[in-house]
Amino acid sequence: MQDPNEDTEWNDILRKKGILPPKEVPKEDEEEELALQQQSVVKTYESMTLEELEENEDEFGEDDEAAIEMYRQKRLAEWKAAQMKTKFAEVGEISGQDYVKEVNQAGEGIWVVLHLYKPGIPCAL
Structure with a gap:
């Protein structure tokens, strides 16, 4: 019999169907994931206060401006x-x-494209 906590495709299918209980995540991993999620959340300018906007206004330093100019x-x-x-x-x-x-x-090395026509004769172009 297979280990129900093993990470296999078959066990994932059985978990989705409700045959196996959901896999338990150790507490340490949950705390790390939560910390990573909080760090990865970027605040949009619409949700920032005026003070936060002023703090983020001058994000570019002299090195950044020199790199951009280069x-x-x-x-x-x-x-x-x-x-x-x-x-x-x-x-x-x-x-x-x-x-x-x-x-x-x-x-x-120079190509010339010609459109030959005669005045007075209608052209399809």
Whole structure:
């Protein structure tokens, strides 16, 4: 016969069905769990008093602000680098004379997308 206090899937099913009594938790574990639950409870700003709000107002220290500023500068540098890489930011109309310059001589690694049309003929786009 199995031990009814053993942590097995089968015993858990039997406890859910009411066949086995609920497993007893030692008193020390209950106190630890209660202490952890109380620590993990975060008070929302709506439930705080004015004094508590004032105490929590300046949570960021100088080190935190320096780290945030460093992260901000890093992200700005990444954004500027991405902007420099962007080659495909232009939409323009070219004539037949500009075709060779704009399409054939656009440069290595640059793709050109064309939408050819004739004035006066309706376009499906």
